[in-house]
Amino acid sequence: MNEAIKVPTMAEMMASGDSPDVLFWVGCSGSFDDRAKKITKAIAKILAKAKVKFAVLGTEEGCTGDPAKRAGNEFLYQMQAMMNIQVLDAYEIKKIVTGCPHCFNTIKNEYPDLGGNYEVVHHTQLIQSLIDEGRLTLQGGGEFKGKRITFHDPCYLGRANDEYEAPRSLLEKLDAELVEMKRCKSKGLCCGAGGAQMFKDAEPGNKEVNVERTEEALQEKPAVIATGCPFCNTMMTDGVKHFEKEGETQVFDVAELIAKAADL
Amino acid sequence: MGIGNIVFIIILLAASAAFGYQASKIRRNILLGKDLDRNDRKKDRWILMIKVALGQSKMVVRPVAGIMHIFIYAGFVIINIEVLEIVIDGIFGTHRAFAFLGGFYDFLIGSFEILAFLVLFSCVVFFTRRNAINIKRFHSKEMKGWPKSDANLILVVEVLLMFAFLSMNSTDYLLQQRGADHYIAAGAYPISSLMTPMFEWMSTDGLIIYERSAWWFHIVGILLFLNYLPISKHFHIILAFPNVFYSKLQPAGKFTNMDRVTDEVKLMMDPTADPFAAPPPTDSDAAPEKFGAKDVQDLTWKNLMDAYSCTECGRCTSNCPANNTGKLLSPRKIMMDTRDRLEEVGKNIDKHGPEYNDGKALLGDYISEEELWACTTCNACTDACPVNINPLEIIVDLRRYLVMEESKNPSELTGMFTNVENNGAPWAFPQADRLKWAEEF
Numbered sequence: 001m002n003e004a005i006k007v008p009t010m011a012e013m014m015a016s017g018d019s020p021d022v023l024f025w026v027g028c029s030g031s032f033d034d035r036a037k038k039i040t041k042a043i044a045k046i047l048a049k050a051k052v053k054f055a056v057l058g059t060e061e062g063c064t065g066d067p068a069k070r071a072g073n074e075f076l077y078q079m080q081a082m083m084n085i086q087v088l089d090a091y092e093i094k095k096i097v098t099g100c101p102h103c104f105n106t107i108k109n110e111y112p113d114l115g116g117n118y119e120v121v122h123h124t125q126l127i128q129s130l131i132d133e134g135r136l137t138l139q140g141g142g143e144f145k146g147k148r149i150t151f152h153d154p155c156y157l158g159r160a161n162d163e164y165e166a167p168r169s170l171l172e173k174l175d176a177e178l179v180e181m182k183r184c185k186s187k188g189l190c191c192g193a194g195g196a197q198m199f200k201d202a203e204p205g206n207k208e209v210n211v212e213r214t215e216e217a218l219q220e221k222p223a224v225i226a227t228g229c230p231f232c233n234t235m236m237t238d239g240v241k242h243f244e245k246e247g248e249t250q251v252f253d254v255a256e257l258i259a260k261a262a263d264l
Numbered sequence: 265m266g267i268g269n270i271v272f273i274i275i276l277l278a279a280s281a282a283f284g285y286q287a288s289k290i291r292r293n294i295l296l297g298k299d300l301d302r303n304d305r306k307k308d309r310w311i312l313m314i315k316v317a318l319g320q321s322k323m324v325v326r327p328v329a330g331i332m333h334i335f336i337y338a339g340f341v342i343i344n345i346e347v348l349e350i351v352i353d354g355i356f357g358t359h360r361a362f363a364f365l366g367g368f369y370d371f372l373i374g375s376f377e378i379l380a381f382l383v384l385f386s387c388v389v390f391f392t393r394r395n396a397i398n399i400k401r402f403h404s405k406e407m408k409g410w411p412k413s414d415a416n417l418i419l420v421v422e423v424l425l426m427f428a429f430l431s432m433n434s435t436d437y438l439l440q441q442r443g444a445d446h447y448i449a450a451g452a453y454p455i456s457s458l459m460t461p462m463f464e465w466m467s468t469d470g471l472i473i474y475e476r477s478a479w480w481f482h483i484v485g486i487l488l489f490l491n492y493l494p495i496s497k498h499f500h501i502i503l504a505f506p507n508v509f510y511s512k513l514q515p516a517g518k519f520t521n522m523d524r525v526t527d528e529v530k531l532m533m534d535p536t537a538d539p540f541a542a543p544p545p546t547d548s549d550a551a552p553e554k555f556g557a558k559d560v561q562d563l564t565w566k567n568l569m570d571a572y573s574c575t576e577c578g579r580c581t582s583n584c585p586a587n588n589t590g591k592l593l594s595p596r597k598i599m600m601d602t603r604d605r606l607e608e609v610g611k612n613i614d615k616h617g618p619e620y621n622d623g624k625a626l627l628g629d630y631i632s633e634e635e636l637w638a639c640t641t642c643n644a645c646t647d648a649c650p651v652n653i654n655p656l657e658i659i660v661d662l663r664r665y666l667v668m669e670e671s672k673n674p675s676e677l678t679g680m681f682t683n684v685e686n687n688g689a690p691w692a693f694p695q696a697d698r699l700k701w702a703e704e705f
């Protein structure tokens with residue numbers, strides 16, 4: 001199935017007097033990073049397949065301010081947040097889904113202090129409910145059936161917001177062999193990207209965090225390292241390259257795995 | 265009332281007063297921190313305290329250390345009932361004042377003995393583990409010197425106190441059997457009765473001298489230990505409870521909102537605001553409050569209570585991705601530095617009054633920029649801490665000062681800030697390209 005998917009913007013929807021059930025907050029990585037764009041497309045395909053009425057902000061979306069806030073630049077964060085809240089409120093947005101745990105955490109937990117109140121879900125949570133409601137069906141795991149998959153918990157989904165089960169329950173739907181790393185769930189090791197580290201070199205040390213984490217993942221000899229965050233995806237992909245294991249192990253977002261298994 | 269009782273009462277009063285004095289200093293130091301409301305959701309707080317502090321739910325993540333810690337902790341709490349009896353005996357010159365409880369007394373003393381033995385055993389294991397086995401988190405940089413001796417001293421003292429308690433009971437038991445005056449037959453001695461071969465050779469007088477000495481050693485030791493707590497990491501046995509009670513209850517990912525920044529940003533974004541309007545009147549000519557934290561007084565009282573509650577166990581650091589990969593950052597050191605600096609500030613106030621400025625600060629003199637910038641804000645440290653200490657809040661508040669007051673941040677981050685400001689994204693992509701992905705199906 002490869003017909004073009006129509007991704008309406010909020011402006012277009014509004015112009016036709018319509019409104020979406022859920023706003024798809026794409027995030028900067030999902031909009032600009034070539035690897036992350038594939039995740040974005042997978043999410044859009046799933047939403048379309050499940051006939052979810054969604055829209056995006058397109059050029060009206062701006063950085064949530066997460067990296068600025070974690071780096072200590074509260075001014076910049078609040079400027080971004082307030083501009084976004086103005087846009088979201090102007091469109092009377094109620095529910096948001098996002099593929100980025102950082103956007104998810106910031107909009108869900110931090111925007112309320114600045115007057116932005118929305119129901120925010122991570123894409124794995126939304127996909128889980130689509131499957132539960134029967135709006136999305138998978139015929140077995142497709143190419144992942146029986147494969148070893150390990151899930152790397154993104155800090156801002158897991159420890160920060162206590163969501164460990166939604167991504168795992170999706171992976172179970174693939175009929176794959178789910179293997180856990182030594183440090184998983186609330187003990188999961190960071191990929192090294194959070195707290196604005198993504199945008200700077202690491203401090204002097206004896207190893208890169210993503211190398212440490214990927215090493216741990218590779219010990220499980222997985223066919224797939226699954227993630228739920230575009231930044232984790234970058235870090236783990238780089239880690240796999242570091243160990244020259246691209247032949248054996250691939251890094252995918254849970255949404256990509258589901259989209260593939262659903263033949264989208 | 266004998267001379268012994270008078271001496272006892274004097275020691276007891278002096279030790280209690282000294283402890284009260286030290287505790288009041290710590291209270292004052294903690295209250296140097298900024299206001300923060302943590303009195304909401306009382307019920308959740310009580311439940312959390314019962315689970316995490318009383319129930320030690322986060323200790324047992326590492327089962328062996330966790331269970332032995334529970335032995336020591338239960339021993340500490342329950343043996344305090346014994347201390348109550350000792351205090352009564354000490355004041356009134358009685359012997360085993362609670363003996364009238366009969367069978368229940370036997371049960372009490374019996375369980376104290378078993379606990380005392382478990383404490384002794386656990387302390388010996390902990391001492392060996394800490395010193396003879398190479399466990400990384402006990403040998404990091406920040407654990408050299410005083411922190412190391414502090415940890416060992418506590419274990420040695422506990423072993424001595426427990427041995428004094430058991431040998432006191434053992435000699436008492438022998439004296440009861442020999443029908444010595446004053447030594448009424450009371451209590452059950454499951455452990456100390458096994459120790460009698462160590463003392464059987466003594467004359468009755470010798471036994472009495474030993475029993476009395478052990479009694480005095482035990483109680484004076486406990487009172488001295490009480491006064492050692494406030495200068496030691498061992499203060500956690502008291503502060504663990506309020507510290508968990510006042511935990512952050514929101515999702516770990518939620519960072520505090522800086523309301524003062526909100527006011528300014530609102531003004532900037534309000535098209536009707538007059539940029540030249542006089543700033544709102546402030547009630548004094550006090551220096552404007554700074555953004556973020558430079559020193560301990562800029563942190564919240566909860567951050568400072570955290571620092572006094574830290575037991576230097578290093579679970580935070582051993583889970584820290586930055587520390588695990590050889591970076592300078594150690595969340596335990598963040599807490600130890602905060603406490604050390606706060607103690608220093610407190611001493612300055614005692615000596616020179618509250619206005620004194622020693623020209624030093626937590627940021628720079630204790631914690632370096634290199635440490636701060638290594639943090640990935642992953643919350644592994646807050647998750648690992650058995651008493652819900654939050655090193656991350658301190659790290660972020662110090663970063664805020666560096667960025668907003670001194671514009672000191674790694675240069676790549678300046679680039680990221682500029683991009684967010686100009687392009688609405690942390691990278692220099694044109695905003696117009698945001699929807700490019702949708703054309704690529």
Ligand code: SF4
Pocket residue numbers: 580583584585586587593594595638639640641642643644645646655656659
């Ligand atoms: S939040 Fe920072 S200090 Fe704490 S464990 Fe993660 S990287 Fe280390």
Ligand code: SF4
Pocket residue numbers: 573574575576577578579580581595596599648649650651652653655
């Ligand atoms: S902050 Fe908590 S985990 Fe870290 S050393 Fe102190 S008590 Fe242990």
